[in-house]
Amino acid sequence: MRRSVEAPSTGATSAAVSQVLVGTCTGVSAALTAYPVGTGQALRYGLAGVAMYALLKLRTRGGDRPRIRVRPREWALLFLLALTGQTLFNQLLLGALDHADPATVGSILGCAPVVLATVGALPAGRQPGRRIVAASLLVVAGAVAVEGFGSATPTGLALALGVLVCELAFSLLAVPLLPRLGPLRVAAYSTLLAVPQSLAIGWLSDGEAMVRMPTVAEAAALVFLGLIATVVAFLLWYSALGRLGPERAGLFSGLVPIAAALSALVLGTGTVHPEQVAGSALVGLGVALGMFAPRRSWQAVRT
Template sequence: MRSASVGAASAMLLVGTSTAVSATIADYPVLAGQALRYALAAAILLLVVRHQHLPRVRLTARDLALLAALSATGLAGFNLFLVAATRHAGPAMIGTVVGAVPLVLALVGPLTERRRPAPHTVGAALVVALGAAVAAGLGSGSPAGLLLSLGALVCEVAFSLLAIPLLPRIGPLRVAAYPAALSVPLLLAASLALEGPGALRLPAPGEAAAFTYLGAIVTAAAFFLWYDALRRLGADRAGLFAGLVPVGALLTTVALGLGRAGPADVIGALLVTAGVVLGLRQPGRDRRGPRRPRAAPGARPGRARRTGGRRITADAAERLTPGPRTPQSA
């Protein structure tokens, strides 16, 4: 649980750093740049898969359909909606809408696993979403901008939910690698259609360094960490860490000297942190551990041993042993 939580937090903080890094490639065509980023990430992840000598997995038609849907929505679709939304709404409004990812995962994630959402997780997700909204600022935009932002939100949720049935079969490395590779031709086609043939140009040295960071760290490393945590934590609890994206953006912006942290940024970060901590707590669980039964007056404490996967005393084990009972054991 602890390592999965660290992995999820690291993944979302790394994704948050992309905001500041992307500012250095603002003049490069967006969709073509995303295609370069995912191509580099896919190459790295596939090399790791080969180096790890993982057992071969035969993909079924259902696996291929899920991978195609994941690449079309969670990767290519998300970028398309995001680019279109920026033409009708400000970054604050888009960040506020997409910041509701933890709440949606807390509600929808358990339903996909045929269980009820945990009330404390839903409450924690509300706190995280509120913190993300405060950090982003409640901006304004047109109805078209709101709809496009909601489309980006749906794609971001699909990025996690579509991966859940794939993770037990093919593992987090392949789930991170295959959709990244499949999204490259989709983004290249969208770039040619929307940005023109001139968008496919070689990046300048500074742009190449930024794309290397985005592809190797923000995509390859962060995707693997996220899917590994998603497999172990579940969509509802892992989704809480999605609220750390604006926190990562804030820390990177301040560290690189690109801006200052205002009161709303600090309050939002504190709310997100509080929501994550609240959501990871186990309600109704005694932190001191299970109470040991008191020994009868005058009885000698028995030595503890394990029987049937439970830790019980030797006296209790004797009483559980089948067979005729002596007067002392009776």
């Protein structure tokens, strides 16, 4: 899969929309606070996985696209991608919120762009450009300003760091899979693998209490999270990773707290403060700086 360096507008749009959708999940997930986590994840990922697998079959049925056999190493990466980026991410996030306030967890998650900017280029033999790193620092500063500073116990900080690792794995483990498998296969297979993982964790944590019919509001939330926040957002994000690379695509994760704050304002569950407006401006400046980084920042490192 060839990355578009000179004309990244398609990748930028995909990355931006995907992260805005992820940010809006905050308000929707509030409807599931009383629903068993493992069961909710399994239903969400099951619905999304079936939808993406059906799309994959429609694309290959006509014979215009070759069938690709997934190799054992790729299955291992897909399993780890599902385990970290989907299954454990949600479990650790809920655990972190029991020992830390949302501002602290969100601020730690906001560090994802700078980590992706510094380590995302290394597997491809590139060195991170100084402008990309500077842009990611602006995004992190803006995301922290939007989230605000909070408090946490040592356990909460450790769990929040685990959430950050899972967030990074969701992108970095997908990078070597995308050139051969493509965004749709990576998203569909990893999402389907997350279903039995979620059921297993749900059974260990909730036992027989994990079996419960969702209410109308819970069912509506699960459908939104499955079809919009998973199918659409995952496909757009992996498409952006293939076009932009993890360094530049990672900058757009700074949009998540902005979208969360705006969705809370629209839903009437929150307000927007001046520091959040300033933080949003910093995120926008960082994204713009990173997207227009000079081409030499993306050249391979000579060994």
